[in-house]
Amino acid sequence: MVKVNFGIVKPSFIIIGVQKGGTSSLFNYLLQHPKLIAPIEKELHYFDTFNTTPRKEYDSKFPSEYLSTNISFEATPRYIYFPETAKKIYEYNPKMKFIVVLRDPVKRAFSAWNMYKQMSKDTAQVEKSRQHQIKNPSDRIYEYFYSNNFPDFEDWVNFEMSNEFPKGLTEPSILKRGYYKEQLDVYLQYFDKDAFLFLDFDVFKKDVVGSLNTIAEFLKIQPFTNLKLNLSPQNKRTYDSKLNVNLYDKLLKHFQEKNKGLKDIVNLDLNWL
Numbered sequence: 001m002v003k004v005n006f007g008i009v010k011p012s013f014i015i016i017g018v019q020k021g022g023t024s025s026l027f028n029y030l031l032q033h034p035k036l037i038a039p040i041e042k043e044l045h046y047f048d049t050f051n052t053t054p055r056k057e058y059d060s061k062f063p064s065e066y067l068s069t070n071i072s073f074e075a076t077p078r079y080i081y082f083p084e085t086a087k088k089i090y091e092y093n094p095k096m097k098f099i100v101v102l103r104d105p106v107k108r109a110f111s112a113w114n115m116y117k118q119m120s121k122d123t124a125q126v127e128k129s130r131q132h133q134i135k136n137p138s139d140r141i142y143e144y145f146y147s148n149n150f151p152d153f154e155d156w157v158n159f160e161m162s163n164e165f166p167k168g169l170t171e172p173s174i175l176k177r178g179y180y181k182e183q184l185d186v187y188l189q190y191f192d193k194d195a196f197l198f199l200d201f202d203v204f205k206k207d208v209v210g211s212l213n214t215i216a217e218f219l220k221i222q223p224f225t226n227l228k229l230n231l232s233p234q235n236k237r238t239y240d241s242k243l244n245v246n247l248y249d250k251l252l253k254h255f256q257e258k259n260k261g262l263k264d265i266v267n268l269d270l271n272w273l
Contacts, residue, residue: 007064009068009070010093014079014089015076018077025235029231032229037063039072041061042074048078050138090191113174117241120146129141141172156172199268256273
């Protein structure tokens with residue numbers, strides 16, 4: 001039965017991850033489909049906060065439509081990682097669907113580190129991070145990345161993998177965000193596997209339209225094939241650092257160990273696994 005909209009169109013699906021996995025581009029591509037609508041702001045961060053935000057405030061971010069059958073969505077990559085998010089989303093809508101783009105966790109980690117490195121040169125971003133840490137003590141990106149000299153990637157990796165890294169920290173999460181298996185295990189405590197569509201980042205980059213058609217099938221909407229699309233990448237950054245090959249191999253083994261059993265969940269032939 002097709003649902004007809006009368007007022008605020010609450011989200012039917014969410015892009016929950018992963019960070020540095022092309023979610024900004026995906027969000028923009030999906031909005032070019034005539035059946036899909038979303039808030040102006042891509043990342044709402046409603047479910048990934050320790051604070052309780054009134055539900056009406058969240059719902060008000062979404063478009064209002066009357067007598068349409070359009071589907072709304074949002075995209076916040078931190079949802080897959082942040083604790084308690086799966087439970088909160090289930091309480092909001094137990095029938096929610098999810099899209100997850102999985103990227104090689106080593107390359108994802110290096111890309112995230114480079115992003116924060118670039119942000120460390122932005123005084124406004126640094127101040128925003130400082131203010132955020134005051135309100136959210138377990139998010140300590142400012143302390144570790146911005147208050148002193150920005151750490152070298154290998155130094156940071158060794159620190160995050162060591163026993164010296166404080167337990168209970170939500171951020172920084174350069175490595176922890178790549179522990180996809182344990183993050184999805186939490187979601188599967190609340191949602192059935194068929195509520196998820198998993199995409200390989202490398203396949204998504206090589207065949208954007210094919211990936212969009214896979215999403216269309218998942219959402220039961222018309223394919224993207226005959227639509228006039230602007231497929232320009234969003235939020236693409238250029239980095240001046242290169243990842244050491246030996247360090248890549250070391251981290252790859254680490255992530256393979258951390259993600260044992262992931263293939264059984266996502267049913268994808270991920271090269272890095």
